[in-house]
Amino acid sequence: MKEISIIVAIAENNAIGKGNKLLCHIPGDLTRFKRITAGHTVIMGKKTFESLPGGPLQGRRNIVISDNKDDKFEDCIMAYSINEALDMCEDIKENFIIGGGTIYKQFLKYTTKLYITKVYKTFEADSFFPELDYGEWEEIEREDLPSGKRNDFSYSYITYKRR
Numbered sequence: 001m002k003e004i005s006i007i008v009a010i011a012e013n014n015a016i017g018k019g020n021k022l023l024c025h026i027p028g029d030l031t032r033f034k035r036i037t038a039g040h041t042v043i044m045g046k047k048t049f050e051s052l053p054g055g056p057l058q059g060r061r062n063i064v065i066s067d068n069k070d071d072k073f074e075d076c077i078m079a080y081s082i083n084e085a086l087d088m089c090e091d092i093k094e095n096f097i098i099g100g101g102t103i104y105k106q107f108l109k110y111t112t113k114l115y116i117t118k119v120y121k122t123f124e125a126d127s128f129f130p131e132l133d134y135g136e137w138e139e140i141e142r143e144d145l146p147s148g149k150r151n152d153f154s155y156s157y158i159t160y161k162r163r
Helices: 027-037 046-051 082-088 101-110
Strands: 004-011 015-017 041-045 061-065 077-079 095-097 113-119 137-145 155-162
Touching (some): 004 027, 004 101, 061 082, 077 082
């Protein structure tokens, strides 16, 4: 069975983005994201891909989902449906869903692990993570971090696996 994981930063109001941008900048979170996803497949929607500042994520196999069959992005594998993207997932390595909101919602039922950065602040947003039934998930790892010079909010790195 293919291992599908979601990696995401979620605010208290389930917000994940606004105007095709992240809600906040947490340098340690970007480092964590790179460490966890390095050498793996990352799957994203077209809008998420277009929001990346440097194009495809280096050191990872990038799958971009679009409903427009004319879309082609350099150094990316194109998928034109969720099922097509699932078929392209690797069998022996973890595959990471990296956004956006609609993509997370569609992949959630296939997901076996969640890597969540929980941001303890509410943001104005136009993209949201789907509601989770935490009864379906077991917390297996947590690191709580305080607010500091760069951020006026605390946050936690929490990893869940499906029960």
